[in-house]
Structure formats: structure tokens, C-alpha cells
Amino acid sequence: MFWNDAKIRALIYQALVLLLVLGGLAYFALNAQQAMQDRGITTGLDFLSQASGFAIGEGAIEHGPDDSYFHALKTGAVNTLVVSIASIIGATFIGLFLGVARLSPNKLLSGLARVYVEIFRNTPQLLQIVMWYLLLTNLPGPRDALSPVDGYVYLTNRGINFPVLNNGTSLFLAFVVALVCAAIAVALATRFMDYRLRQTGKADGRMVPIFGAGVLGLGIAWVLLGTPTDLISPTLQGFKYRGGQTITPEFIALFFGLSLYIGAFIGEIVRAGLMSVPKGQLEAADSIPLGRYDRFRLVVLPQALRVMVPPATAQYVSLLKNSALGVAVGYPELYNVTNTTTTLSGQALECVLVMAVFYLSIALTISAVMNVYNRRVQIKER
Amino acid sequence: MAERISHTRLGDGQTLPPPRQQSGFLLALRQSFFNGWVSSIITLALLTMLAMTLPGLWSWAISDAIWSTQDSSVCRAASGACWAVIGEKHRVILFGTYPYDEHWRGALVVALVTGLAVLSAIPRFWSSALFVFWGLTTVLVTILMFGGVFGLPYVGTNKWGGLPLTMIVFMTSVVLGLPLAVVLALGRRSHMPVIRAVCVGIIEVVRGLPLISVLFMMIIILPLFLPTDLTIDKLLRALIGMVIFFAAYAAEVVRGGLQAIPTGQYDAAKALGLSYWPAMIKIILPQALRIVIPALMNDIIRAFKNTTFVSIIGIFDVLGATKASMRDVDWVRYSTEAYIFVALLFFVYCFAMSRYSQFIEKRLDSERER
Numbered sequence: 243m244f245w246n247d248a249k250i251r252a253l254i255y256q257a258l259v260l261l262l263v264l265g266g267l268a269y270f271a272l273n274a275q276q277a278m279q280d281r282g283i284t285t286g287l288d289f290l291s292q293a294s295g296f297a298i299g300e301g302a303i304e305h306g307p308d309d310s311y312f313h314a315l316k317t318g319a320v321n322t323l324v325v326s327i328a329s330i331i332g333a334t335f336i337g338l339f340l341g342v343a344r345l346s347p348n349k350l351l352s353g354l355a356r357v358y359v360e361i362f363r364n365t366p367q368l369l370q371i372v373m374w375y376l377l378l379t380n381l382p383g384p385r386d387a388l389s390p391v392d393g394y395v396y397l398t399n400r401g402i403n404f405p406v407l408n409n410g411t412s413l414f415l416a417f418v419v420a421l422v423c424a425a426i427a428v429a430l431a432t433r434f435m436d437y438r439l440r441q442t443g444k445a446d447g448r449m450v451p452i453f454g455a456g457v458l459g460l461g462i463a464w465v466l467l468g469t470p471t472d473l474i475s476p477t478l479q480g481f482k483y484r485g486g487q488t489i490t491p492e493f494i495a496l497f498f499g500l501s502l503y504i505g506a507f508i509g510e511i512v513r514a515g516l517m518s519v520p521k522g523q524l525e526a527a528d529s530i531p532l533g534r535y536d537r538f539r540l541v542v543l544p545q546a547l548r549v550m551v552p553p554a555t556a557q558y559v560s561l562l563k564n565s566a567l568g569v570a571v572g573y574p575e576l577y578n579v580t581n582t583t584t585t586l587s588g589q590a591l592e593c594v595l596v597m598a599v600f601y602l603s604i605a606l607t608i609s610a611v612m613n614v615y616n617r618r619v620q621i622k623e624r
Numbered sequence: 625m626a627e628r629i630s631h632t633r634l635g636d637g638q639t640l641p642p643p644r645q646q647s648g649f650l651l652a653l654r655q656s657f658f659n660g661w662v663s664s665i666i667t668l669a670l671l672t673m674l675a676m677t678l679p680g681l682w683s684w685a686i687s688d689a690i691w692s693t694q695d696s697s698v699c700r701a702a703s704g705a706c707w708a709v710i711g712e713k714h715r716v717i718l719f720g721t722y723p724y725d726e727h728w729r730g731a732l733v734v735a736l737v738t739g740l741a742v743l744s745a746i747p748r749f750w751s752s753a754l755f756v757f758w759g760l761t762t763v764l765v766t767i768l769m770f771g772g773v774f775g776l777p778y779v780g781t782n783k784w785g786g787l788p789l790t791m792i793v794f795m796t797s798v799v800l801g802l803p804l805a806v807v808l809a810l811g812r813r814s815h816m817p818v819i820r821a822v823c824v825g826i827i828e829v830v831r832g833l834p835l836i837s838v839l840f841m842m843i844i845i846l847p848l849f850l851p852t853d854l855t856i857d858k859l860l861r862a863l864i865g866m867v868i869f870f871a872a873y874a875a876e877v878v879r880g881g882l883q884a885i886p887t888g889q890y891d892a893a894k895a896l897g898l899s900y901w902p903a904m905i906k907i908i909l910p911q912a913l914r915i916v917i918p919a920l921m922n923d924i925i926r927a928f929k930n931t932t933f934v935s936i937i938g939i940f941d942v943l944g945a946t947k948a949s950m951r952d953v954d955w956v957r958y959s960t961e962a963y964i965f966v967a968l969l970f971f972v973y974c975f976a977m978s979r980y981s982q983f984i985e986k987r988l989d990s991e992r993e994r
Contacts, residue, residue, distance in 0.1 A: 252815070252816050255816060255819070256816045256817070256818035256819060257818075259818055259819055259822060260818050263822055269849075270849035270850075273848070273849050273850055273851055273852075274848045274849055276851075276852070277847075277848045277852065278848075280852065346663075346666075347655070347656070347659055347663065348656070348657060348659070348663045348666050348667060349656040349657060350656075350657055350666070350667050350670050350671070351666050351667075351670060354670060360975065360978075361971070363974075363978070364925075364970070364971045364974035364975045364978060365929070365967045365970050365971050365974070366929040366930070366931075366932040366943070366970055367929065368932040368933060368935070368936070368943065369932060369943055369963060369966060369967055369970065370967075372943070372947075372963065373960070373963050373964075373967070376959055376960055376963065377960070380960070563832075563833065563834035563835070564834065564835075565834075566834035566835075566836045566837060567836065567933075567936075569836065569936060570936055577834060577836055577837055577840075580837075581840070584844065590844045590845055590848065591845060591848065594837070594840070594841055594844070594845055597837060598829075598833055598837065601832060601833050601834060601837065602829065602832040602833065605831075605832040606832065
């Protein structure tokens with residue numbers, strides 16, 4: 243009989259599955275259409291150009307009630323990206339520090355790092371975000387604000403006020419620019435010194451040019467930022483601090499919740515990566531003999547990265563997606579805005595679709611970028 | 625005359641001094657905390673930091689804290705923590721809006737699920753009987769929570785809350801999610817392109833979306849897709865979302881296990897004349913799942929922490945119930961203490977699971993070496 247042929251059987255199975263899936267989708271679509279008709283909702287993406295009727299309080303872009311729904315979703319998406327990128331940078335630093343600290347021979351340091359990792363990994367992220375928010379909104383009001391760096395930084399229940407550079411640039415932007423410039427300069431200088439080593443055999447005196455390149459990078463960053471010479475500190479005017487940069491408790495709570503939680507996971511990844519380098523490699527490096535810094539840079543790091551990159555990618559993607567928890571503290575990221583938009587416009591299907599496309603494309607982008615990087619650090623087999 | 629070289633004696637009968645002591649408390653102390661000047665500075669800096677924070681923490685959390693009172697003004701007078709809030713609100717935190725007189729049913733559910741989970745964790749009890757026990761527990765939990773039979777008053781899912789609800793969400797996502805994950809993983813490795821495409825589609829889309837948005841779809845979108853006269857309970861809809869989300873992640877882990885099984889095992893199964901499902905169930909899956917237990921434990925721990933997400937869509941799990949209980953104006957200023965209690969609760973479960981995961985990893989490693 244024909245069902246005794248595995249190929250024909252496979253075809254029948256697939257046809258059945260296809261029928262089931264398509265049938266289910268068609269059934270859903272028909273019901274959705276009926277439901278939309280009953281509620282008098284016109285389907286389609288036309289509503290995106292209507293005025294949204296709500297304002298979004300914070301973010302890189304301003305959003306007022308007259309701006310369109312599309313603009314609202316865009317604002318949410320930008321906010322999601324801002325908090326995610328800031329948190330990814332934060333989580334990476336925390337993770338690197340924790341991973342190295344946990345392997346430190348100093349028992350106090352490694353012990354404290356371990357306590358941190360266990361606490362942050364074993365409690366829900368949402369609970370952490372809620373607790374950070376509670377802590378931040380329990381700070382004193384603007385009139386009796388705490389000032390840990392006297393006269394420059396003020397902690398209030400309405401946010402943390404930081405000074406800005408005297409041309410109005412945010413300190414955080416300046417930090418990122420300086421970091422990127424210095425990193426590029428140091429990497430180029432290291433490359434150059436490696437080149438000199440291969441050409442001339444001279445291995446001495448590399449630290450001075452590399453360090454100098456770092457300083458030069460910082461100088462370039464200073465010029466790029468418009469040669470600021472002073473800071474403008476926030477000052478209390480009425481009930482608000484003006485003149486500086488105010489970071490809202492919503493943003494900080496979400497930023498802490500994302501970076502401190504994911505940082506603990508990155509820390510474990512870094513630790514596992516460093517530990518995965520066989521002891522023989524270290525002994526071989528010592529017998530060449532490489533210095534401590536070169537041993538790390540040329541022997542340990544390339545092998546550790548191989549182990550670290552894939553799980554770290556997964557953590558970054560997870561961080562991006564969990565930025566949707568901002569809804570719990572009222573930070574207007576994409577999910578939060580989508581929620582509001584759905585309630586106001588009634589276009590649930592379209593809103594979810596827009597949101598899903600955004601999250602999927604960003605998650606896939608991170609994966610793709612990290613895959614390219616991963617291919618660079620993996621073993622080159624020729 | 626060339627210099628005399630001796631490998632046995634040094635100088636004129638002089639012996640080297642004995643090696644310095646290689647053990648002892650002081651030496652261990654020095655190696656652990658003051659090994660070189662970097663280490664010494666780190667130790668001193670950390671000690672200073674601890675000396676600055678710990679006394680304040682101690683007086684807030686222990687010495688100045690109020691441990692039990694019915695009167696929130698007592699707490700207001702004290703400078704320390706108000707742990708009394710837990711005594712005052714623990715029923716709401718642990719059981720939500722479940723009827724007060726029926727709280728024992730919720731407690732029993734928590735005890736049942738926890739107990740069975742502990743039993744299933746002990747390798748000596750690993751057998752197919754566990755599946756029967758889980759099935760029985762599911763029935764028992766359903767009866768206990770809903771009631772309506774054996775003289776138990778009926779309680780609707782809208783009244784469920786607190787730790788029993790957290791346990792139910794957790795148990796459902798894992799117990800139903802795992803089989804679905806296995807099916808998805810097998811489907812992803814299937815030779816039939818249509819089945820593979822469907823499974824890849826489900827796994828990748830769900831993994832690319834935030835969990836809250838999956839729950840949001842289940843709560844808002846799913847009813848649109850169904851006929852108007854068919855309504856699914858809100859909790860059930862959330863549970864479907866949790867199951868699918870867990871399954872998509874676990875499927876990738878299971879796939880890793882399937883890929884680690886050498887092709888020889890598949891060939892051997894075929895050579896024995898086993899068809900697809902018997903080969904999978906009797907030969908491939910037992911080996912593949914064994915390999916991935918530690919990785920699965922990570923997903924299971926995450927599933928436990930992720931149960932808190934349902935509080936965002938208005939289901940009163942422990943976190944949601946705590947938030948609701950803190951609307952009381954007398955006690956709202958002690959929310960921190962209440963949240964610390966909830967964090968501790970989660971910590972105990974998650975820490976136990978992560979320690980167990982390490983234990984099982986070691987055990988499986990040693991089995992492999994044998």
C-alpha cells in the first residue's frame with residue numbers, strides 16, 4: 243500500500259500539518275475580522291498617523307498629544323534602545339569586574355563578588371526593578387536633597403541631577419565618547435607596536451606610546467565634544483533642579499534592574515571563559531616568557547572570548563527584551579507605549595504587530611552583529 | 625683548575641636552612657588577604673567599605689528594627705526596619721485574595737508542589753512512577769484550589785493569588801512546557817521541511833519577543849482570535865503564554881542535547897528496526913535529556929523567577945499580592961521590608977535549585993567518566 247512508502251507518508255504528514263496551521267490561521271483571522279466589525283474598528287495601519295492624545299514625559303525625543311501614534315511608538319522604541327544600550331554598557335563593565343573579582347586570590351574580594359552574584363541571580367528581575375524604584379522614590383524631596391558630591395550631584399525623589407559640560411553636553415555622552423576614542427587609540431597603538439616588534443624585534447618601551455595614545459584619544463574626545471572647560475551644576479529653582487541633567491527615577495530603576503541583574507550573569511560568563519583556558523597555556527606563555535599583560539592579551543583573552551561570546555550574546559538579547567519591564571515602573575519604553583496606544587486606539591492587533599517586528603528585528607540585529615564578532619574570535623582553521 | 629661542581633653538597637659541609645613553614649593560620653591569612661601590595665590595598669579598601677556600611681545596616685535591620693506590632697505608629701517611632709509589616713500582611717502576601725478560611729488549601733498546594741519537586745530531584749527516585757505522581761498532584765492541586773467538591777467551597781481563579789498561584793504558574797510552565805519543548809526540538813530536527821519550518825518559526829518568534837509581550841498577546845489578542853461566545857479564563861490564557869515561552873527556550877536546550885548524540889545511536893536504533901517514535905523515546909531522548917539537565921535547570925530557575933511577570937497583567941502572584949497589600953496607607957511606607965521578604969522567599973527557592981543544578985552536573989559528569 244502507498245502508506246508503506248516513507249516518502250509518501252512524510253508528504254501526507256506535512257500536508258496535514260500545513261492544513262492544520264493554515265486552517266488555524268484562517269479561523270483566527272475570520273474571528274478577528276468578526277470581532278473588529280462588531281466593535282466598529284477598521285483594521286489597517288492608517289491609525290498610526292492620527293494624533294495620539296497623550297504625552298510622553300521623558301526620552302531623547304519629545305512626544306506631545308498632537309503627535310501621531312507612530313511618533314509615540316517611535317519615541318518608545320528610542321527609549322527602549324537608549325535604556326538597553328546604557329544597560330548593556332553597564333552590565334558589561336559590572337560583568338568584567340565581577341568575573342575577574344571572583345577569580346582573584348584575595349578571598350575577601352572573591353567572596354563579596356560571589357555574594358553579589360548569588361543575590362542578584364537568584365531573585366526575580368522584576369522584583370529588583372520594583373525595589374530600585376521604591377528606593378529611589380523614597381529619597382528626600384528637592385528641598386532637602388542629598389548631595390554625595392557636594393554642590394554637583396543631587397539625589398531627590400524626582401530623579402538624580404547631574405552637572406553637564408558647559409556647552410550643555412551630557413556627562414554620560416561625554417563618558418561614552420571618551421571611552422570609544424581612548425579604546426580606538428589604544429588599540430591602534432597596540433597594533434602599531436606589535437608591527438614594530440615584528441619588523442625590528444624591539445619589544446621594549448611599549449607602555450609609554452600605548453599610554454600616550456590613550457591620552458591622545460582622550461584629547462581627541464575633548465575636541466570632539468567642543469572643548470568644554472567647565473561644568474554647569476544643577477541649582478534648585480522652586481521645586482526643581484535646573485541647569486544640569488536630570489535622570490528620572492524610572493530610568494535609573496530600569497537601568498539598575500537591567501544592568502546589575504544581567505551583570506551578574508555576564509560575570510559568571512567571564513569567569514567561566516577565563517577558567518576555560520587550560521593551565522598548560524599559561525605555563526607555555528610563562529616559558530616564552532611573556533609579561534603578565536601580554537600573557538593576558540595574547541594567550542588568555544583570545545581563548546576566553548571564544549567561550550564567552552555566544553552566551554554573552556544571549557544575555558544581551560535577554561536584556562533588551564526585559565527592558566519591557568519598564569512598564570512596571572512607568573518608564574515609557576516600547577512595550578509601555580504600545581500598551582497605552584492599544585488602550586487609546588483599540589487597534590490591538592496592529593500595535594502588537596508593530597511591537598513584535600521591532601523587538602524581533604533588534605534581537606536579530608544583536609545576534610547578527612555578535613555572530614560576526616564571534617566568527618572573528620573563533621578558531622581559524624585553515 | 626676548573627671550578628668543582630657538585631649536585632650534592634654546597635660549600636664546606638654547610639646545610640641550607642629548613643624551608644619556611646608552608647602551612648599555618650598566619651600564612652593562610654597572608655595568602656588569602658595580603659598577598660602582595662595590590663591584594664593588601666583591596667582588602668583594606670573592602671574592609672573600610674564594610675566597616676562603613678555594615679553597622680548602619682545592622683542597626684537598621686536588627687537592633688533598631690520592630691519585629692512585631694499591630695500598630696503601625698510604633699514602627700513610625702522607630703528608626704529601624706519594620707519587620708512587623710510581614711507579620712501583619714503575610715496572609716495577603718502569601719495567599720492574595722484567596723478566602724481567608726481556605727488558606728490552608730493554598731498552603732497544602734505549596735507544600736505538595738515543593739515536596740514533589742524535592743522528591744523528583746533525588747536521583748534515587750527517578751522512575752516513570754514520578755510522572756504518575758505529578759499527574760496525581762495536578763489533579764489534587766486543581767481540586768484543592770477550585771474546591772466545589774468534597775465539601776470544599778468553590779473558589780474561582782479570579783480569587784487565586786500569592787504563593788500557591790506562583791507555584792501553579794511555575795509548575796504548569798515546566799510540566800507542560802517540557803514535553804512541548806521536546807516536540808518542538810524534534811520538529812526542528814525533522815527531515816520534513818514543512819514541520820521544520822513551523823517549529824523554527826514558533827521557536828524563533830517566541831524567543832525574539834519579551835515575555836510580557838507574549839503574555840499581553842495572550843490576554844488581549846487571543847480573545848480576538850476566538851469566537852465571541854468562547855471565553856478562556858484569564859489565568860489559563862496567561863498560563864498558555866508561560867508554557868509556550870518556556871517551551872521555546874527549553875526546545876533550544878533540548879536541541880543541543882539531540883545534536884550531541886552521535887549518529888551511531890540513530891543508526892543503531894534503525895538497525896534494530898525501531899521506527900521514529902520508539903527510537904526517539906527508547907534510545908535518543910533518554911540520553912539527550914540526561915546531557916541537558918544542568919542547562920535545563922537554568923531555564924527552570926528562570927521560569928520560577930519569570931512567574932513574577934504575571935503580576936504586570938493583573939494576576940496576583942506573590943509579587944502582585946505584595947504590591948496590592950501595600951496599598952494600605954498605614955503600612956505603605958514599609959514596602960521595602962515586604963519586598964525584602966518576597967525577595968528572600970524567591971532566593972531560598974532559586975538558590976536551592978541552583979545548588980542542586982551544580983550537584984547534578986557533578987553527578988552526571990562522574991557517571992560519564994565511569
